[in-house]
Amino acid sequence: MPTPVAKTRHETPMGFRVWRVDHELPMRHAHTHGDVEINFLPPDPRARITYFIAGRRADVHSGHAGIFWGGVPHQLIEHQGPRDGIWITLPLAWFLKCNFPNNFAARLMQGQLFTLPLSADRAAQWLREFDAGPAHHRPILLELEALFARLALAAPARRPAAPRADSLSAIERITSFLALHYQQALSIDDLAAHARLHPKYLMTAFRQATGTTVKTYLLRLRIAHAQRLLATTDMRVLDIAMHSGFGSLSRFYETFDRYVGSRPLVYRRQNQA
Structure with missing residues (x-):
């Protein structure tokens, strides 16, 4: 490794x-x-x-x-x-x-x-x-x-609404922007300005294309980042929370438990090689 x-x-x-x-x-x-x-x-x-x-x-x-x-x-x-x-x-x-x-x-x-x-x-x-x-x-x-x-x-699940063709390049811009900046404080207005879309249209187009909301998608990126650090480093939980884009430790604990179903240190013990 x-x-x-x-x-x-x-x-x-x-x-x-x-x-x-x-x-x-x-x-x-x-x-x-x-x-x-x-x-x-x-x-x-x-x-x-x-x-x-x-x-x-x-x-x-x-x-x-x-x-x-x-x-x-x-x-x-x-x-x-x-x-x-x-x-x-x-x-x-x-x-x-x-x-x-x-x-x-x-x-x-x-x-x-x-x-x-x-x-x-x-x-x-x-x-x-x-x-x-x-x-x-x-x-x-x-x-x-x-x-x-x-x-x-062969992998059945619910089918979302088809995205409009004119929204696809905007979705690419949004997801690329999120991948670059998910560790920073972001708002819907920030994303809308970057994608050159009205905020309400952005939220609708994003959900149609990805099957989830912008907020949930951003939180999943942050949680995935934190999970990787918990499993592969010895960083303190507080440092991981800040490094992953969470403004407070309590917010990190709440979100981590909601998406992962366990506390960060429990996750670390279960997954660290």
């Missing part, structure tokens, strides 16, 4: 990319970016990666792909087996436009990591097609859309 650090690195969205990963893992820092991310591990019995995302560990095993949204702070904390794989990033706007059933996009944006089996041949074909140039990209996106739709249908 890497040396625990409190810092979260915020990166600009990468857009649609497919590339082979062959560098040394795991990651030293948690980070965020605005894309949907897919990580594929080759079919080797030793292969496994473990992420810390949304306050919990999640494994991706050999011959499987892990799918999650990069806007939630995440860190690859363990990697066993071969140091290679195929990584894909997808623009959030493309993902939301697909309007997948069963609240799939909202669940992804709230920190769930989904896994599904994937063949090495198909992943390698996507890599070759991406490298061949933009004319070859559409078949990859069509296959990924079908793959996600089947995954969503």
